[in-house]
Amino acid sequence: MTEADKRVNLDQLDHDSCRSWDYSQDFCVTCGICSSMCPVSGIDDFDPRKLVRMISLGMENEAVDSRWPWICTMCGKCEASCPMEIKISSIVRKIRSLRERDEVPGILHKGLETALKTGNNLGLPKEDFEFILEDVAEEIAEEPSFENFTVEIDKKGANILTTIHNKLVNTHTDDLKHWWKIFHAAGEDWTVPSENWEGTNWGLFTGDDEAMKKMSGRIVDHMKNLGAKNLLWPE
Amino acid sequence: MALKTLVIGNGSCAFDIVDNLLSKNVEVIIATRDNSLHQKFSEIMGQNITEIHTETTIHSCTGAIGNFTISMKNNNKSIIRIVDCIVIAEDSFRKTLFASYGLSPSTKTISLSDLDNPENYKNIADENKSFVLLKGLKFESNPVISKEVMDSSIKLASHGQSKIYILTKNLKVAGNRLEALYRKAKKAGIIFIKFTDSEPEFFQGEDGKTCIEFTDEVTKKNFSLTPDITVVDESIVPSDYLETLAKTFGLNIDCSGFLQSDNVHRLPAYTNRKGIFVAGPSRGISSPEDYKAEAGTAAIAVLNNSDKNNYDIKDKAYINKGGCVRCLTCYRICPHKTISLNSTLSVMPEGCEGCGLCTAECPKNAITIENLDHKFLIPDDKIQNADSASKPRITAFCCSRSAAEAYKLAVSIGLTLPEGLKIVEVPCAGSISLTHILNSLKNSTGGTIILTCHEGNCFSEKGNVFAHNRAKSVSKMISDAGYKKERLMTYTIASNMGKEFSNILNDFEKNIIDLE
Numbered sequence: 001m002t003e004a005d006k007r008v009n010l011d012q013l014d015h016d017s018c019r020s021w022d023y024s025q026d027f028c029v030t031c032g033i034c035s036s037m038c039p040v041s042g043i044d045d046f047d048p049r050k051l052v053r054m055i056s057l058g059m060e061n062e063a064v065d066s067r068w069p070w071i072c073t074m075c076g077k078c079e080a081s082c083p084m085e086i087k088i089s090s091i092v093r094k095i096r097s098l099r100e101r102d103e104v105p106g107i108l109h110k111g112l113e114t115a116l117k118t119g120n121n122l123g124l125p126k127e128d129f130e131f132i133l134e135d136v137a138e139e140i141a142e143e144p145s146f147e148n149f150t151v152e153i154d155k156k157g158a159n160i161l162t163t164i165h166n167k168l169v170n171t172h173t174d175d176l177k178h179w180w181k182i183f184h185a186a187g188e189d190w191t192v193p194s195e196n197w198e199g200t201n202w203g204l205f206t207g208d209d210e211a212m213k214k215m216s217g218r219i220v221d222h223m224k225n226l227g228a229k230n231l232l233w234p235e
Numbered sequence: 236m237a238l239k240t241l242v243i244g245n246g247s248c249a250f251d252i253v254d255n256l257l258s259k260n261v262e263v264i265i266a267t268r269d270n271s272l273h274q275k276f277s278e279i280m281g282q283n284i285t286e287i288h289t290e291t292t293i294h295s296c297t298g299a300i301g302n303f304t305i306s307m308k309n310n311n312k313s314i315i316r317i318v319d320c321i322v323i324a325e326d327s328f329r330k331t332l333f334a335s336y337g338l339s340p341s342t343k344t345i346s347l348s349d350l351d352n353p354e355n356y357k358n359i360a361d362e363n364k365s366f367v368l369l370k371g372l373k374f375e376s377n378p379v380i381s382k383e384v385m386d387s388s389i390k391l392a393s394h395g396q397s398k399i400y401i402l403t404k405n406l407k408v409a410g411n412r413l414e415a416l417y418r419k420a421k422k423a424g425i426i427f428i429k430f431t432d433s434e435p436e437f438f439q440g441e442d443g444k445t446c447i448e449f450t451d452e453v454t455k456k457n458f459s460l461t462p463d464i465t466v467v468d469e470s471i472v473p474s475d476y477l478e479t480l481a482k483t484f485g486l487n488i489d490c491s492g493f494l495q496s497d498n499v500h501r502l503p504a505y506t507n508r509k510g511i512f513v514a515g516p517s518r519g520i521s522s523p524e525d526y527k528a529e530a531g532t533a534a535i536a537v538l539n540n541s542d543k544n545n546y547d548i549k550d551k552a553y554i555n556k557g558g559c560v561r562c563l564t565c566y567r568i569c570p571h572k573t574i575s576l577n578s579t580l581s582v583m584p585e586g587c588e589g590c591g592l593c594t595a596e597c598p599k600n601a602i603t604i605e606n607l608d609h610k611f612l613i614p615d616d617k618i619q620n621a622d623s624a625s626k627p628r629i630t631a632f633c634c635s636r637s638a639a640e641a642y643k644l645a646v647s648i649g650l651t652l653p654e655g656l657k658i659v660e661v662p663c664a665g666s667i668s669l670t671h672i673l674n675s676l677k678n679s680t681g682g683t684i685i686l687t688c689h690e691g692n693c694f695s696e697k698g699n700v701f702a703h704n705r706a707k708s709v710s711k712m713i714s715d716a717g718y719k720k721e722r723l724m725t726y727t728i729a730s731n732m733g734k735e736f737s738n739i740l741n742d743f744e745k746n747i748i749d750l751e
């Protein structure tokens with residue numbers, strides 16, 4: 001295929017296809033400030049200005065099929081610096097949401113699917129989860145002045161209910177200890193749910209609003225069922 | 236007696252000027268090259284427009300403000316009128332830029348004026364779906380054109396058209412309301428394609444349609460556009476008549492041919508000749524609103540001359556008939572065109588700015604300006620006194636419009652200046668003659684320095700250039716004679732450069748001391 005064959009006939013594109021998107025993309029002045037702020041600009045030729053431009057020209061399909069939206073880290077630096085106040089990360093998320101779900105990049109797709117099915121991104125069974133928590137609690141109790149430390153799972157009426165990021169029960173169990181020790185020292189009344197404890201919500205990154213709603217709903221249910229007073233959602 | 240004014244022009248701006256003047260009871264004569272008067276004038280016909288001359292050109296103009304004699308030609312018929320003031324407000328022209336894009340006009344490839352033409356507009360907008368408007372891709376376009384391009388696009392969009400593209404190089408939006416217009420265009424869904432490092436390619440088919448190919452500089456993707464209509468931008472050029480008028484009236488033009496030189500001292504409406512004013516599309520490119528404002532300014536400038544008793548005729552040049560040998564030097568160089576040539580030469584004081592260019596250049600010293608010459612005659616005894624100072628005596632010739640102001644600024648902010656400094660303020664550096672420079676060198680113990688306006692900024696257009704040329708020739712003369720040429724220096728300066736004034740003078744003093 002020659003260069004000329006690849007030429008897109010601009011006036012055959014439907015420029016209105018993305019006009020209903022309420023992210024001010026049409027006001028882009030192509031200044032490029034966003035691209036100079038973006039930490040991943042240049043990777044695979046990606047930069048946020050290109051995506052904004054594609055959307056304002058109505059190149060929706062091409063943007064959805066492209067790898068670019070998935071390179072973005074959703075950090076939001078572009079958006080914070082855009083003089084025209086264009087909601088760039090919302091644009092990225094919107095494009096991601098338009099992909100067929102089974103074409104969402106592997107790790108995100110698998111993690112989210114697993115979380116929806118099992119309650120956490122790792123697919124960690126309830127028994128294993130409880131075993132890990134108790135194991136960590138025992139380790140803490142071996143330390144001086146934490147002799148009587150315990151973790152109370154699914155405690156009703158606690159002051160704080162906390163969610164867990166999956167890496168804290170996987171590779172980073174030491175990080176779990178730090179704030180549990182603080183709870184203990186502060187005499188806090190706290191608990192962790194035994195199921196659906198996952199704090200991360202990858203629906204955010206895949207643009208899947210339904211999944212986001214479901215994951216958040218589970219935490220709301222915990223609060224109701226366990227009668228916890230405050231939620232700690234360290235994400 | 237009512238003020239009588241000749242207005243040359245036949246467009247909206249000329250109309251506004253006439254309308255303004257009539258409302259102040261000025262007698263107006265209109266002269267236009269065209270064969271009929273612009274329809275706008277019909278509104279005020281029958282009022283007291285004294286005379287209207289169509290198909291009439293200006294043949295000659297003699298005299299000065301308050302008494303210009305104009306000779307006009309109307310089909311070989313000659314018309315002579317005497318007026319107090321003259322205002323020139325000829326319309327500018329639109330130049331289509333098809334050729335610069337390699338395109339030819341057709342029903343599918345049209346100019347900006349074609350699109351805006353109310354007679355065709357509806358058909359064009361109804362019958363076509365996609366539009367490309369080209370703007371400033373070959374020549375940087377004026378903001379007036381940018382505004383028209385955006386206005387036309389928005390109009391098309393509001394007509395229901397959804398495929399409108401503006402292909403542009405720089406899109407400068409600093410002008411009045413342009414940024415808001417740009418946003419409005421964006422909101423209307425108009426797609427801007429900017430070219431910074433590349434240019435689109437144009438191909439025109441048999442049917443006159445234009446196809447455009449380019450690489451979008453943002454996405455780096457290759458696109459083509461085959462719009463139903465391609466609208467080519469235009470540039471605005473001064474009327475071809477202005478060149479003739481400039482010659483006839485002795486007026487200076489700017490680098491694009493408009494009738495007011497690029498000179499900081501030229502206020503709106505004023506030319507180098509007293510009593511002759513220029514406005515709107517004869518003065519430069521601006522928006523219609525600005526032209527309207529300029530029409531008002533020109534009318535006020537005319538009205539300022541209502542009272543002839545107030546004409547400034549003091550300290551003007553005077554030609555001593557006995558001394559004059561009719562070499563015509565003064566007649567040729569007078570930048571304000573106020574020397575009349577009859578059986579003898581004489582200065583018309585009403586038009587004289589007292590710049591002194593003529594006095595300095597007359598080979599017979601036949602021209603004097605009261606209160607000017609004796610300023611230069613530095614009495615010897617004063618210089619003797621100054622000699623008792625330990626520092627060298629420095630004479631600084633300062634143009635009143637720049638260096639003299641810079642000097643006052645330096646003094647007022649307390650900057651140091653040489654002890655032996657003597658300031659000689661001159662109306663224009665062009666009045667500093669060879670004799671003045673030589674006398675000053677003879678009488679000063681230290682040196683002579685000439686400070687003029689920057690090049691292009693002389694109120695009398697070339698006075699500074701004259702001064703620098705004279706200094707150059709004296710410099711050669713004295714160094715040939717074995718005298719240190721560093722004792723004579725020239726600089727250009729602006730009125731707000733007090734610090735620089737002090738630096739130049741102190742450095743000059745230091746160099747003089749080093750010579751000794």
Ligand code: SF4
Binds near residue numbers: 037
């Ligand atoms: S949100 Fe995405 S596009 Fe914007 S700066 Fe961060 S990584 Fe770049």
Ligand code: SF4
Binds near residue numbers: 029033052
């Ligand atoms: S910073 Fe905003 S206006 Fe500038 S290129 Fe990026 S999206 Fe467009």
Ligand code: SF4
Binds near residue numbers: 560564596598
């Ligand atoms: S320059 Fe002097 S001599 Fe020559 S015409 Fe003028 S006044 Fe006469």
Ligand code: SF4
Binds near residue numbers: 551587589
């Ligand atoms: S002083 Fe200047 S304006 Fe007056 S006649 Fe001489 S050259 Fe012309």
